[in-house]
Amino acid sequence: MIEGFHGLPYDRPLTRTRELIQVLRMGLRREPLEFSGKTIQVPLAEGEGLGLGKPLKLLNKPERADVPIWVAALGDKNVAMTAEVADGWLPFLFYPEKAGEVWGDPLARGAAKRSADLAPLEICAGGMVAIGEGPETKALLDFMRPMYALYVGGMGARDKNFYNQLACEYGFEAEAKQIQDLYLSGKKKEAEALVPLEWLEAGNLVGSATYVQERIAAFREAGVTNLSVTPVGDDPAGTVTQIKEWVS
Incomplete structure (x- = not known):
């Protein structure tokens, strides 16, 4: 790129x-x-x-001299540098339960060098949000498959794709290779079908009210300070209002 x-x-x-x-x-x-x-x-x-x-x-x-600077970083050294000098971090395709395993050490290394003049690092992550019962709500996760497949399979070069490496670090090595092979061969639909449902469910907030609240708690537990969501459904404004109530 x-x-x-x-x-x-x-x-x-x-x-x-x-x-x-x-x-x-x-x-x-x-x-x-x-x-x-x-x-x-x-x-x-x-x-x-x-x-x-x-x-x-x-x-x-x-208006102020300390306009926050956020960095979208994925690699170990880049995340460590972000935790050291930036105001915020924008991780992508975030999997809350595996975030500590993948990024815990880099975040700690950067925080250890962080200037006392800087406020604590903020972290912004999230995904699609849809609140509802039944399989029709869960089926909305399929809308995220093209994006996951694009980044894991089609971004960068075959031997230099940070999103593909992230998928491997999450434990999806086999799927990452297959998705990339299919995507680069022009078989995008087949690649999308192989995006692990586990990853889609963990990285988004789609399901019953109880389930969505559990996902909010998981993001918070992973250190996320700012929840970024994309509402889908008949009442996106109402969905955002509900999420705000649960987050507060």
């Missing part, structure tokens, strides 16, 4: 993210942007560009 769509080399990703956060915070504090890092040079160094660059600062005054 970085090299094919953005046209940038995929090098020093952790350093690049760390430096980007530093530069963003400088800008939000309305400091003159003068930064010499390993991946970011602001302004451009002498001999690059037209030579007209100079340290600038925002003309507008942000």
